[in-house]
Amino acid sequence: MTTTGLGSLPGDDIREWTKVLLEAVDIPFLAELPARPYGDMLSRAIAVLTELAADLQPAGWRLTGGSDPRASMDQRRARSLLAEDLDVLEELADGYTGPLKLQLTGPWTLAATVELPRGDKILADHGARRDLAEALALGLSDHVAEVRRRVPGADLVVQLDEPALPAVLAGAIPTASGWSKHRSVDGPGAVELLSLVTTTAPTVIHCCAARPPIEVFTKAGATGVAVDVSLLTEPGWEQIAIAVEAGTTLYAGLVPTTGALPNPEQAADPLIRRWRELGLDPELLKQVVITPACGLAASPSPSDAKARLDLLRRVVDAVGEGADA
Template sequence: MAAAGDMVISEFGDQLHLPHLPQRGLGSDAVGYSAALLESLSVDRGARSWQLSARPQRWSWFLKDLRERDIDVLEETWQHAGQEIKLQVMGPVSLASQIELADGHRVLSDRSALFDLADALAVGIANFRADMTRRFSATTVLQIDEPYLAQCVRGEIPGATDYHKIAPLDPDDFAALLARCSEGPVEYLNVSETDHDALHQVIADAVADNKQQASVSNSGGVGEIIIDQHQLTGTAKLDQLAELIDAGVRVGLACVPPDLIWDDQGENPRRLAVRIARLLDTLGIERLAGSRLIDICPQPGIPGKTILDCARTYRLSREVARMLAEDIGDL
């Protein structure tokens, strides 16, 4: 964690993010690391996945201790962290799809349990943000990752047995669950894809909720939606992306492959920048206006095997963003 924290502050300066290191093994995975935040709910390692337990078990303490130790290390490494720290947490829907109840059924299969988990996560996130603000004297921004949201909306999450089907997530529930997880705005929502009508409605509801609440209380809603460029195939998906940008919604485009190499001539980042500029042309969006609403992000997955590989991917992302900001008319 110390090496990862040093790399993050070297690459990003005063706009930091909490490193996640799933390659360390069980407990550092996205589900376990986020489950450590659940307040008043305990998790243990079951036969197939993480599982809610009636009282804290060995794994419950391990998860909380691991996260606490990581923050201690970052406090020593960063010292004066700067102005902003981004915190990434797996969202309530994806978390509920990967954690089981004591009877072996997924939390997602029980609507009441799903909302209870969201409430527990909300309290944990609030406490976590307060602790990070206290330790680092920095503003925190929140990224909710929902990698399994599409499958949940489509009803593709398998049940405990072949005879037990989990009903598709009601699109109206997602905005409510998202609102429960944040006392203020969710600055970043990572949904990976937008190619399903029901999922598109989920996103539209969340964005509309943001606009309505922002005009009243400046709380709730979503600031930016992160989408995996690999999913942008087909007219329907491209049309949905165009609708988001036309509506003035910021889009984080996860488009930098983890294996992209920084060549001496800088041709690889330029080729990627050209591809994004042409994507805007395909969408029928003016390049300069569109580029101001797009953030460049690494694609999902671990960028290489070492800290240096991660640093390279971050630099490539920044270089592509710079080209789009400065040279988009010439690409």
């Protein structure tokens, strides 16, 4: 079993966090620090969208039309911040070999969040949301190539964050007027766009929901799924079991992001118990990646977030003991 985090962390010191992550977890990752201007998950995705121009409005990011030369000042600042973070990673990870994770907002969450030039969400326009997914795939490919150049010993893994996809599938995303909802997207349609963005590197899709659409993720080519174990309902666990038995890696969110820290055995128990109830092979449990329940940006301090990351390896030991019991 190995450990990693899910992207976001508190504070604004990318250098210090990069040092910590190269030591604290088995799969280090390029941190997102949303306390910084343009440091949130949406801004990072906008920075990668080199084929689409966007600007930042009071309501959030909005496409403006045109291509890179017409990028707004906000988009250029987001790109500059990403480049600075990569400079730090290149310096501190000099000589590093092993897995390294990059996080990016997935195409459906972007479509449900970013607006068209005329208003309303990209989700409202079939052609625009495909253009967005294609641009995201191209930008991600360039981003991965850049990181491979800077850290040549890294085996890259991509994490796509799709918190909004369950609402997209359920037809629960409000329209601009707020009086109605966007039409639901069916499973095959969701798979089609997601699959455009899963071919660059082994891809984990992260969704903290009671019943994350695991089947959509695996059909789209995800090699791993990241979930908050405390939220999963029975149908969610059934889909997890099918995916794990088919070879998908489970990134199990076991350490809470806020509140009192559990002891390792308390944190490990929900996973061990459900594994046994589902009749899953204990050997498969040893392949699980242990993570916090979600991103740690809401932690009250960097030291608190670090304590939660430090707990992960002790949870691994507890899960291992439970698997052998």
